[in-house]
Amino acid sequence: MSDQTIVSLAALVALAGLMAYAVFGGADFGGGVWSLFATGPRKELQRRAVAEAMGPVWEVNHVWLIFVIVVLFTCFPRGFGALVTGLFVPLHLVLVGIILRGAAFVFRGYGPSPAASENARASGHYARWGTIFGIASVISPLLLGAAFGALTAGEIRVDPAGRVRSASPVPWLHVYPISCGLLALSTCAYLAAVFLVVETTGQLQEDFRRRAIFAGTATASLALFTLVAARMEAKWFFDQLTAPMVWPVIAAGMIAFAGSAVAVFARWNYAARWFAGAQTVLMLLGWGMAHRQYLIYPDIPLAAAAGPRETIVFLLISLVPGATLLIPALWLLFRTFKSPSARTMHS
Amino acid sequence: MLTAIPSLLGNSSLLPSRLQMAVTLAFHITFAAVGIGLPLLMVISERLYLRTGKVHYRSLAQKWSKATAVLFAIGAVSGTALSFELGLLWPRYMQITGAAVGHLFGLEGFAFFLEAIFLGLYIYGWDRLPPKGHFWCGVAIAFFGALSGWLVLGVNAWMQLPVGVQLDSAGNVTSVNPFAIFRTYAWFTMALHSTLACYIAVSFAVAAVYAAGYLKGRRDDYHRFAIRIAMTVGTVVALLQPISGDLIAKFVYRTQPAKFAAMEAHFETSRYAPAFIGGIPDVDSGTVRFAIPLPGVLSFLATGDPSSEIKGLNDIDRSLWPNVALVHVSFQIMVGLGVVLMILGIWFALATWRAGAGALDSQRLLRAIVLCGPAGFIALQAGWIVTECGRQPWVINGILKTAEGVTPYPHVWPVFIGFSALFVVLSITTIGLLRYLARSPVGSGKQE
Ligand code: HDD
Ligand code: HEM
Ligand code: HEM
Numbered sequence: 001m002s003d004q005t006i007v008s009l010a011a012l013v014a015l016a017g018l019m020a021y022a023v024f025g026g027a028d029f030g031g032g033v034w035s036l037f038a039t040g041p042r043k044e045l046q047r048r049a050v051a052e053a054m055g056p057v058w059e060v061n062h063v064w065l066i067f068v069i070v071v072l073f074t075c076f077p078r079g080f081g082a083l084v085t086g087l088f089v090p091l092h093l094v095l096v097g098i099i100l101r102g103a104a105f106v107f108r109g110y111g112p113s114p115a116a117s118e119n120a121r122a123s124g125h126y127a128r129w130g131t132i133f134g135i136a137s138v139i140s141p142l143l144l145g146a147a148f149g150a151l152t153a154g155e156i157r158v159d160p161a162g163r164v165r166s167a168s169p170v171p172w173l174h175v176y177p178i179s180c181g182l183l184a185l186s187t188c189a190y191l192a193a194v195f196l197v198v199e200t201t202g203q204l205q206e207d208f209r210r211r212a213i214f215a216g217t218a219t220a221s222l223a224l225f226t227l228v229a230a231r232m233e234a235k236w237f238f239d240q241l242t243a244p245m246v247w248p249v250i251a252a253g254m255i256a257f258a259g260s261a262v263a264v265f266a267r268w269n270y271a272a273r274w275f276a277g278a279q280t281v282l283m284l285l286g287w288g289m290a291h292r293q294y295l296i297y298p299d300i301p302l303a304a305a306a307g308p309r310e311t312i313v314f315l316l317i318s319l320v321p322g323a324t325l326l327i328p329a330l331w332l333l334f335r336t337f338k339s340p341s342a343r344t345m346h347s
Numbered sequence: 348m349l350t351a352i353p354s355l356l357g358n359s360s361l362l363p364s365r366l367q368m369a370v371t372l373a374f375h376i377t378f379a380a381v382g383i384g385l386p387l388l389m390v391i392s393e394r395l396y397l398r399t400g401k402v403h404y405r406s407l408a409q410k411w412s413k414a415t416a417v418l419f420a421i422g423a424v425s426g427t428a429l430s431f432e433l434g435l436l437w438p439r440y441m442q443i444t445g446a447a448v449g450h451l452f453g454l455e456g457f458a459f460f461l462e463a464i465f466l467g468l469y470i471y472g473w474d475r476l477p478p479k480g481h482f483w484c485g486v487a488i489a490f491f492g493a494l495s496g497w498l499v500l501g502v503n504a505w506m507q508l509p510v511g512v513q514l515d516s517a518g519n520v521t522s523v524n525p526f527a528i529f530r531t532y533a534w535f536t537m538a539l540h541s542t543l544a545c546y547i548a549v550s551f552a553v554a555a556v557y558a559a560g561y562l563k564g565r566r567d568d569y570h571r572f573a574i575r576i577a578m579t580v581g582t583v584v585a586l587l588q589p590i591s592g593d594l595i596a597k598f599v600y601r602t603q604p605a606k607f608a609a610m611e612a613h614f615e616t617s618r619y620a621p622a623f624i625g626g627i628p629d630v631d632s633g634t635v636r637f638a639i640p641l642p643g644v645l646s647f648l649a650t651g652d653p654s655s656e657i658k659g660l661n662d663i664d665r666s667l668w669p670n671v672a673l674v675h676v677s678f679q680i681m682v683g684l685g686v687v688l689m690i691l692g693i694w695f696a697l698a699t700w701r702a703g704a705g706a707l708d709s710q711r712l713l714r715a716i717v718l719c720g721p722a723g724f725i726a727l728q729a730g731w732i733v734t735e736c737g738r739q740p741w742v743i744n745g746i747l748k749t750a751e752g753v754t755p756y757p758h759v760w761p762v763f764i765g766f767s768a769l770f771v772v773l774s775i776t777t778i779g780l781l782r783y784l785a786r787s788p789v790g791s792g793k794q795e
Contacts, residue, residue: 056467059423063459069430070456073441074449078519081438088435088756095431096769102424103773106417111780129776163755307446307520314450314525322457329464336468336475 010075021064030192032137079295079305086156097140104133145184149177176233190215240290253282363759378422384549386489440752446520458495548723550581555720582692606737620657
């Protein structure tokens with residue numbers, strides 16, 4: 001295989017990891033968002049539904065992020081340093097968010113809950129970590145999305161000597177990066193709401209259905225807005241998105257999105273779940289195809305960032321036995337906790 | 348830790364980056380050790396339940412699975428912090444390490460996945476899985492936890508002995524043999540020693556918790572079983588640990604003479620070199636104060652021959668010395684506590700052999716167990732200080748100096764302060780939560 005093919009495969013693997021993180025990890029962040037914005041008479045029930053849905057799977061979903069990082073620094077070591085140096089501040093903030101989100105989730109879940117013991121300290125603990133869990137779930141996808149935006153907009157520049165600087169003082173605080181962040185956030189919220197509709201019944205299900213419709217509308221509007229912002233601030237990327245190879249993928253993503261919206265309205269809950277997942281995957285595929293030449297636009301093309309061939313080949317080959325173990329295990333996990341029969345057994 | 352003060356002044360991000368790394372790693376290893384050690388005790392207990400049907404064993408396994416769930420989550424988020432930090436704070440280091448041994452992190456990723464999957468199944472599956480299946484999920488957690496530790500140790504072993512990589516004059520990796528690290532003996536010995544260390548740290552700490560309860564009058568089977576499981580595992584492993592420690596010491600002697608000499612505060616090159624018990628090295632005069640020398644022992648430990656000549660620090664370029672006092676004292680703490688835990692284990696074994704379950708009637712034994720609760724964790728941290736600070740001034744031995752690896756980003760102090768504060772809050776909350784879990788009755792094992 002040519003070096004070119006191997007580098008593309010490695011990039012594809014990183015992208016696949018990113019897709020899995022976006023769908024599964026994204027839904028967990030979205031769950032945190034709905035936990036923060038739980039309202040109405042079934043406020044506590046909503047929070048509990050989120051906690052039950054996330055409980056057995058969130059740690060696994062989180063590992064996808066580690067996977068992406070590992071693939072990046074193993075296969076693209078020459079660009080990874082510049083990438084993270086250029087995004088030093090937002091990535092640290094994302095990191096704080098990720099740490100607090102995970103910690104707060106277990107602190108709330110395993111600590112004294114107001115239901116079990118009535119004392120004020122217990123409900124203080126529960127409320128405090130619940131709020132932190134929610135806020136951290138909002139911050140992380142928002143800033144990760146903004147960091148992505150800054151990257152695509154070409155805000156990170158690397159000079160020939162390898163020194164990194166940003167094109168503007170706070171590269172992630174522009175219209176396009178911020179709209180990317182908001183889009184990431186609303187996509188997470190949408191995925192979570194659609195998934196939670198499947199996992200709940202009755203009035204609670206209606207609550208999440210309303211949330212899905214709200215978040216879906218927001219996601220559609222933000223997606224359009226982000227396109228316009230890309231046209232203004234990341235022209236090269238917009239041109240790539242509308243190139244002949246790429247736009248059909250984006251269009252397919254939009255169709256999947258429309259499909260999920262129809263399914264939500266029609267109460268085809270399982271179909272909605274699949275469509276919403278497909279939508280996210282297709283949109284990221286479109287992003288990846290548009291970005292395929294570069295790790296960091298415009299200074300670090302993928303090929304220049306790639307490390308030695310032997311390590312990449314080792315990593316790619318190790319995916320085969322890795323996946324052989326992983327896929328049945330994941331299947332077992334999701335079948336045990338997420339299949340229709342698991343749900344009826346539980347209730 | 349401040350081995351390279353002069354070079355620190357030149358680069359304002361170096362000191363906070365090193366401190367940040369030290370704090371994050373020390374924080375992570377505490378939870379990672381629990382993630383490796385506690386599942387072992389948990390499955391032993393569940394196995395005993397399946398064999399004997401005694402419900403206390405099941406309650407213990409459930410209690411420990413809850414503690415594992417909390418501690419694993421903190422371990423996972425702090426590990427995530429590390430995988431970001433390696434790139435954020437040490438971009439040059441990561442450029443070389445990623446190219447050379449990133450594939451080990453890749454394999455570790457699969458171990459993380461599998462560990463997390465079986466943890467989810469185990470913790471939430473008490474009522475959903477058949478008992479045997481549930482037990483095997485526990486075994487899988489213990490196995491994949493140990494495997495993930497084992498794999499990351501490959502990276503650390505490579506930092507001590509960077510094999511299989513070629514660099515050009517600009518410091519870019521030009522070619523790699525990804526298999527070279529698998530053939531090193533260093534990896535095996537370090538991973539073995541470190542995995543055993545995790546079992547030691549967790550076992551004695553768990554034994555201490557239940558011994559404290561026993562002393563307070565909770566003299567029931569539940570506490571007795573817990574102490575017996577934890578002390579048995581701890582004793583067996585503590586007896587094995589010096590063997591693996593000796594293997595590592597010989598490896599360090601062969602590959603990192605400066606570190607070895609610093610560990611032993613060995614200044615003058617000599618035959619029949621002495622090992623010291625205790626002692627504070629005085630770097631300026633090249634002497635060790637308040638130490639008991641054991642002549643010839645160091646030569647023997649390093650090579651198996653008491654008359655062999657051991658290179659001293661004075662024959663090594665001063666700029667390549669690590670912080671001798673720190674490394675020597677940490678080494679003494681690790682070995683000293685290892686010996687203490689061995690003695691405690693033997694004491695427990697003899698008492699049990701003589702008096703059976705009555706062994707726990709001895710207040711003195713119980714108090715000793717409680718007192719030694721933190722010893723394993725302290726030894727673990729001390730050992731890592733030996734390894735990591737002893738490697739200075741290199742981050743990748745012989746290839747990259749720590750000062751050259753650090754980020755050009757100038758404002759690392761706020762990051763260090765912020766993260767340290769965060770870790771303090773998380774530690775306090777975790778301790779409070781564990782105390783709460785210890786008090787609360789064991790339910791059906793279902794989580795809310
Ligand atoms: C419970 C903890 C514990 C205990 C009781 C011991 N160790 Fe240890 N030791 C560690 C925990 C540890 C560790 C996990 O912290 C280290 C750091 C790196 C590693 O692989 O293991 C370590 C490193 C380490 C090193 C340095 C390796 C390097 O720098 O590359 C040596 C030479 C020893 N040990 C030797 C011993 C000996 C002779 C012991 C005799 C009792 C001993 N250790 C007990
Ligand atoms: C988990 C147990 C570990 C502990 C407690 C630990 C401890 C430390 C300490 C105290 C330092 C600061 C040393 C100094 O600057 O003087 C350090 C630095 C560092 N460690 Fe570790 N370490 C551990 C494992 C690892 C592993 C497994 C890796 C590799 C993957 C690693 C990579 C590094 C790096 C890159 C630095 C910064 C550069 C340097 O100071 O040399 N550490 N660690
Ligand atoms: C000797 C040192 C280390 C040991 C023994 C160790 C072991 C472990 C274990 C057992 C876990 C599972 C979580 C838990 O049990 O709490 C874990 C998690 C993790 N570790 Fe470490 N680790 C070490 C050092 C490092 C270093 C240097 C890194 C940085 C790259 C790292 C990255 C991670 C990550 C990313 C996770 C999270 C995985 C997840 O989400 O499940 N670890 N580690």
